[in-house]
Amino acid sequence: MFWYHMFFGLVYWTYAQFNRSDSVNYFNKAKYSWRNWSDSFAEGADFVEWMAFPFVRWFGFNYDMMMFLTTWLGFWGFVYFYLFFKENLRFNPKFEGWDAITIFMFLPNMHFWTASLGKGAVIFAGIGFLVYGLSWPAKRPWHIAFGSFLTYMVRPHILFAILIGMGVGFVLGREKVPIYQKYLVVFFAIGMSVFVYEDLITYLGYDPNNLIDSFEEESALNAQRLSSAGSGVDMNSYSMPMKLFTFWFRPLFVDSPNALGIAISFENALYIYMFSKVVRKDFITYIKQAPAMVKMSAVVFISISISMTFVMSNLGIIIRQKSQIMYFMLFVVVAFMDWQKTNRIKKRGEIFNRIVEEERRNRELAEAESG
DSSP states (O other): OHHHHHHHHHHHHHHHHHSOOHHHHHHHIIIIIOSSGGGGOSSTHHHHHHHHHIIIIISOOOHHHHHHHHHHHHHHHHHHHHHHHHHTOSSOOEETTEEHHHHHHTOHHHHHTTSSSSHHHHHHHHHHHHHHHHTSGGGOHHHHHHHHHHHHHHOHHHHHHHHHHHHHHHHHSSOOOOHHHHHHHHHHHHHHHHHHHHHHHHHTTOOTTSHHHHHHHHHHHHHHHGGGOTTBOOOTTSOHHHHHHHHHHOSOGGGOOSHHHHHHHHHHHHHHHHHHTTOSHHHHHHHHHOOHHHHHHHHHHHHHHHHHHTTOOBHHHHHHHGGGTHHHHHHHHHHHHHHHHHHHHHHHHHHHHHHHHHHHHHHHHHHHHHO
């Protein structure tokens, strides 16, 4: 997987030679704009420049070297998501006979947008570290701390959603833990959410003192921008289900804006197929008794998806942004498939035990009659 991801680093580097790329701006600002390293320490794009600063200024890294260094950082996101999947599932779910987790780890769009000098690689690595740490918090505090730091500095609202999801999942999960630990986690999640709330609202471009009016103003501006955006999608008039469908599964083949969109359509078709796996009656039964990590993933996926549908209206931006959260949806799906397989095995075992027990009784009756 390492060389596969580094190959996509080369693909993105080639793409950036002929197309406008934010990676060039990040490199140039790190090299020329900031006087001191500490000056660039801030949330959002500045943080990417803060990370690049010492390598560019002190170690003499050029643009190409920085591209592949951050590609390497993005690779660790896949490593920790893979470990997160593996240690939270009993079986290897199959997709048409192929290992589903392996397929998920090699989705091209996921690698393309996490293989460059930019926010995509940094936050994907941060989320990977974070969810891996949350699988076993007591033994992985450094993973949680490092992952939280990267996630918050790039996109505070993502950390906000993960903290809420962690609290909900931990309280409602089926794991038997002392009640005081559940309350500690809830209070921690609430406290951190309050701490990042104002930064989150400001980061999204809203006024924390007048949230409703600023939200309506931003929505109107987004609608105006669509008139000049070639890949724009006017979602203001969409219902919530249609907004979510657009965010999760578009572009599809019929509305792909370019060749890249057509390639991504195949990946979106896979998402639709996997999502259809949870459209079952027993999914409600499962989610009620699901472990904490599954409930956390479901809350994170739904909450971030809903929030992004109000601020995203360009297919190009949607394609990039959703790569940060689609693994949460896929994890819920394969965890559900894992639960279904476990139940099938249990039922087979119960049937086998009944047959064995019936044969034993028949044998005892036959021996008693012959005696």
